[in-house]
Amino acid sequence: MRPPALNYVRAASPSDAAELLGGNAIPIAGGQGVMRDIRARTLQVGTLVDISRILELDYIRLTDDALEIGAVTTLATVAEDPTVRANLAALATAAGRVADVQIRNRGTVGGNICGSWVPSWWGNDVGTVLSAAGGEVTVLGRGGARSLPGAEFVAAETNPLAPGEIITALRFPRWDGSAYIRLSRQWADAGIGSATACVRRAGAGITVGLAVGRVHHRSVRLDDVARTIESDGLDAPSVRAAIADATRGFTVPSTTHADADYRRAVLPVLVHRAVSAALDNGGIR
Ligand SMILES: Cc1cc2nc3c(=O)[nH]c(=O)nc-3n(C[C@H](O)[C@H](O)[C@H](O)COP(=O)(O)OP(=O)(O)OC[C@H]3O[C@@H](n4cnc5c(N)ncnc54)[C@H](O)[C@@H]3O)c2cc1C
Incomplete structure (x- = not known):
C-alpha cells in the first residue's frame, strides 16, 4: 500500500533532531520498521525526522569498560565489525540474524x-x-542527555522515550565471552525462541548475564536463572x-512455527546452548 502524505525533514545533529521531534513527528533511521507500519496504516505520523545521516551517531568504539555503538550504525556494520565480533560475539551474531541482507x-x-x-x-x-549484557541506552532530548537500563528499555510495554528524545x-x-542462539524453522521467519548469554570470570567462578526473546512478547532478562x-x-x-519459575508468567502463543508447549519446552535447551557457547567463546572451559 502507498504511504499517506506526510512531511519529511532531515536532522543535521542529535540536538537538531530533538528540536524537530515531538507532537506527531517521529524519528526514522533505516525505515525498515516504520515505513511498513505507515503503509499498513497501523501508525499515523505527520512528520518523519530522518536521523540516519547524523554521522556523529554512526560509530563503534571500544573503551576500557564498554563497547559503545552509535544509534544509527547499521545492523550489517555491527554484524561484520571485527571489534564487535572479538569483544561481544553475541551482538555480532544477533545483528547478523535480523531479517535479510537488505534490511540489515x-x-x-x-x-x-x-x-x-x-x-x-x-x-x-x-x-x-542489550538486556543480557546489562547494557544501557543513552538518549538525548530537549532536557539534555540521560541513560536508561537496556533491560528495562526492551521489556517496556510502551515506548519509554519522552516526546522529542532520541536514542544516541x-x-x-x-x-x-558471549553467545546468541536463535531457533527458527527458516532463517528470516519470526522464530521459535532465542537466548543470549554473557559470561565473565569471577574468582574461581563465573558471573552470568542471561536473557531470552521471541517467546514472550518482550525480551526478558533472567536474573534468578543466572544466579542459579x-x-x-x-x-x-x-x-x-529456575527457568520454569522465571518464565511461568510469560504469554507464549502457538504459531505456525511451533506450538506454545514446544516453545516453552525448548527454552531450557536454548539457555543451555547459549551459556555453553558463551563459555567456549570466552575460553572459560
Ligand atoms: C520483513 C521484516 C523482517 C524483520 N525481521 C526482523 C528480525 O528477524 N529481527 C529483528 O530484530 N527485527 C526484524 N525486523 C524489524 C526491523 O526491520 C528491524 O529491527 C530494523 O532494524 C529496524 O531498524 P530501522 O533503523 O530500520 O528502524 P526504523 O524503521 O527507522 O524505526 C523503527 C522505530 O524505531 C524508532 N527509532 C529508530 N531509531 C531511533 C532512535 N535513534 N531514537 C529513537 N527512536 C528511534 C522509529 O521512530 C520507529 O518507531 C523485520 C522487519 C521486516 C519488515
Missing part, C-alpha cells in the same frame, strides 16, 4: 531496540543482547526449575 543494510541498532512496541513486532534481536547510543559492558547457574553449575537440575 538499512536497519540500525537504535531502530532495532525500538522493535518492542512498534505495531509490526518482529522481535528485537539486538535488544535481547547503546553501551554494552565488557564480558569475557553461577551457584549450582549449568548442568544442575535446579537450573531447569
Whole structure:
C-alpha cells in the first residue's frame, strides 16, 4: 500500500533532531520498521525526522569498560565489525540474524531496540543482547542527555522515550565471552525462541548475564536463572526449575512455527546452548 502524505525533514545533529521531534513527528533511521507500519496504516505520523545521516551517531568504539555503538550504525556494520565480533560475539551474531541482507543494510541498532512496541513486532534481536549484557541506552532530548537500563528499555510495554528524545547510543559492558542462539524453522521467519548469554570470570567462578526473546512478547532478562547457574553449575537440575519459575508468567502463543508447549519446552535447551557457547567463546572451559 502507498504511504499517506506526510512531511519529511532531515536532522543535521542529535540536538537538531530533538528540536524537530515531538507532537506527531517521529524519528526514522533505516525505515525498515516504520515505513511498513505507515503503509499498513497501523501508525499515523505527520512528520518523519530522518536521523540516519547524523554521522556523529554512526560509530563503534571500544573503551576500557564498554563497547559503545552509535544509534544509527547499521545492523550489517555491527554484524561484520571485527571489534564487535572479538569483544561481544553475541551482538555480532544477533545483528547478523535480523531479517535479510537488505534490511540489515538499512536497519540500525537504535531502530532495532525500538522493535518492542512498534505495531509490526518482529522481535528485537539486538535488544535481547542489550538486556543480557546489562547494557544501557543513552538518549538525548530537549532536557539534555540521560541513560536508561537496556533491560528495562526492551521489556517496556510502551515506548519509554519522552516526546522529542532520541536514542544516541547503546553501551554494552565488557564480558569475557558471549553467545546468541536463535531457533527458527527458516532463517528470516519470526522464530521459535532465542537466548543470549554473557559470561565473565569471577574468582574461581563465573558471573552470568542471561536473557531470552521471541517467546514472550518482550525480551526478558533472567536474573534468578543466572544466579542459579553461577551457584549450582549449568548442568544442575535446579537450573531447569529456575527457568520454569522465571518464565511461568510469560504469554507464549502457538504459531505456525511451533506450538506454545514446544516453545516453552525448548527454552531450557536454548539457555543451555547459549551459556555453553558463551563459555567456549570466552575460553572459560
Ligand atoms: C520483513 C521484516 C523482517 C524483520 N525481521 C526482523 C528480525 O528477524 N529481527 C529483528 O530484530 N527485527 C526484524 N525486523 C524489524 C526491523 O526491520 C528491524 O529491527 C530494523 O532494524 C529496524 O531498524 P530501522 O533503523 O530500520 O528502524 P526504523 O524503521 O527507522 O524505526 C523503527 C522505530 O524505531 C524508532 N527509532 C529508530 N531509531 C531511533 C532512535 N535513534 N531514537 C529513537 N527512536 C528511534 C522509529 O521512530 C520507529 O518507531 C523485520 C522487519 C521486516 C519488515
